[in-house]
Amino acid sequence: MSTASRPAPGPALEHLRYRLLRLKRESGEPSLRGISRRTGDAVSRTTAGSVLNGVGLPRWGPLELVVEALGGDLDEFRELWVAARDEASPLDLPTSLTMEREPEEATVVAELSLPELQAAEEDLQDQAATSGRREGEARSELLTALEVRADLADQLNELHERLGRERGRNEELRRRVVGLKRNWPPTPTASSGSRTNYGRSGTNG
Numbered sequence: 001m002s003t004a005s006r007p008a009p010g011p012a013l014e015h016l017r018y019r020l021l022r023l024k025r026e027s028g029e030p031s032l033r034g035i036s037r038r039t040g041d042a043v044s045r046t047t048a049g050s051v052l053n054g055v056g057l058p059r060w061g062p063l064e065l066v067v068e069a070l071g072g073d074l075d076e077f078r079e080l081w082v083a084a085r086d087e088a089s090p091l092d093l094p095t096s097l098t099m100e101r102e103p104e105e106a107t108v109v110a111e112l113s114l115p116e117l118q119a120a121e122e123d124l125q126d127q128a129a130t131s132g133r134r135e136g137e138a139r140s141e142l143l144t145a146l147e148v149r150a151d152l153a154d155q156l157n158e159l160h161e162r163l164g165r166e167r168g169r170n171e172e173l174r175r176r177v178v179g180l181k182r183n184w185p186p187t188p189t190a191s192s193g194s195r196t197n198y199g200r201s202g203t204n205g
Contacts, residue, residue, distance in 0.1 A: 010084070010087040010088070011087075012080070012083040012084040012086070012087040013057055013084040013087060013088065015080060015083075015084075016057075016077070016080040016081060016083075016084045019076075019077065019080060020051070020052055020066075020067075020077075021052065023067065023070045023071075023072045024052060024070055026070075027070040027071055030070075032045040032046075032048045032049050032052075033045050035048045035066060035069050035070070036048055038069035038070075039065045039066070039068075039069045042065055043062050043065045043066060043069075047062050048062075048066055050062075051063050051066045052066065057081070057084050057085060057088055060078070060081055063077065063081060064077075064078075
């Protein structure tokens with residue numbers, strides 16, 4: 001088939017091509033030889049070039065290897081490839097399945113009467129109101145918990161301050177006790193020695 005007789009690519013194929021070229025640029029625009037090496041030579045340079053720059057839709061196998069070599073998202077490119085494949089070769093839905101689906105859809109529409117729709121709307125409004133009340137209650141409980149936490153923090157700070165003061169007092173008492181131990185027993189003074197000598201002299205007389 002010549003280029004002139006080849007059909008123009010559809011939007012799905014154009015999107016796939018653009019994402020491939022964008023992925024190649026985001027990967028640093030490696031050479032075709034580099035891409036082939038990244039696939040472990042499972043894809044040749046020619047095949048890699050056909051996947052990236054070809055006119056038609058590439059097969060999924062080589063496309064998957066090239067996308068993986070460039071660090072792309074396989075799920076994303078699989079969806080793009082399927083869309084382009086459906087665009088190039090759409091699958092016709094069997095007539096039997098079409099005839100089976102139409103009565104089901106009609107039945108569902110027929111079952112939804114206006115009163116039922118109004119009742120469903122009221123149910124949704126009630127659910128929304130209940131959800132709003134629960135949200136308000138949860139917010140109130142959260143604020144109460146935050147206030148209790150703040151009170152506990154204040155009490156804890158006060159206890160820390162008291163503990164610091166008690167530690168200071170205990171340290172002062174400890175220093176006093178150490179001082180008393182160092183000065184015990186007391187050293188006799190000169191007056192006490194004179195009284196002792198006087199008593200001895202009177203005894204001798």
